[in-house]
Amino acid sequence: VKFIPVGKTTTVNIDSDWESPSFEGSFAANTDSKTINKQGFHADWKVLHINRPFAQEHLEKMPNLNEFLFGVKLIETVDEYQQNERASKYGFLVIGLTFLIFFLIQSISKISIHIFQYSMIGLTLIMFYTLLISITEHSSFTLAYFIAAISVIVMIVLYSFSILKIKKFPLFIGASLTALYTFIFVIIQLENYALLVGSIGLFLILGAVMYFSRKIDWKNN
Structure with missing residues (x-):
């Protein structure tokens, strides 16, 4: 929603239930009365002709008034499809x-992991996104994400x-995947x-990988 202050006094008041406004233009909204909360926002402007960069009357060519627009842009928050x-x-x-985690475990423990087993793990990870999309169609994104994860x-x-063969490795993998999926979920929820x-x-994560791999003898692997 944009306005051009062509009057001697241009007064604009906007009340909306939109939660994510972005104020734009050459003239700022009144900071004393501007409010933004979960119920919406309120903003008002008062622009006097003496504060504008163009005159009230023109005898020759009119300036490009689009350069002096002001108003508010309604930003769409992250919905389920965007998530x-x-x-x-x-x-x-x-x-x-x-x-990488499996490879480091293989290098540390000397346990051989076949390419077929890597493929099964990769397909399982891909299934996460299939489950996520299909469950989201019948539920909320948050519930679908945690079920899939x-x-x-x-x-x-x-x-x-x-x-x-060693039980601590699968438990470490489970803890690492839990932390990773939680980290990604937090990022998805953030906007700014x-x-x-x-x-x-x-x-x-890079620092952790460097720390855990520092004692691996790569020459003998």
Whole structure:
């Protein structure tokens, strides 16, 4: 919603139940009366002709009035379809980090993991997104996310018990996947700080990988 202050005094009052407004333009809303909360927002403007960069009367060519627009833009919050899309964008991250965990365990424990077993783990991780989308159609995104995540984590942990002989490794994998899916869920819910939180999280994950792999003798692997 945009306005052009062509009058000697232009007064605008907006009340809306929209929760995520973005105020734009050459003239700022009155900060004393502007409010934004879960019930909506209120904003008002008062622009005098003496405060504008163009005169009230013109004898020659009119200026481009679009340069002096002001108003509010209604931002769409993240809905369930956008959340599904954002979750799918982290698919390569989840699959890559999970394979990395198995590879590090294989290197540390000297337990051989066949390519077929890696394939089964990868297909299970892909099934997370199939479950997420299908369950979201009949439920909320949050419930669908946790059902899909728990199902995938339990399946991979149980499968890991048959691959890895030491019980602490499957438990570590389960804890790592739980932390990873929780981290991604938090990022999906964020709107303004998703990139910042995601970057910090990836930096910490990289540091953890470097820490746990520091004593591996790569020359003999």
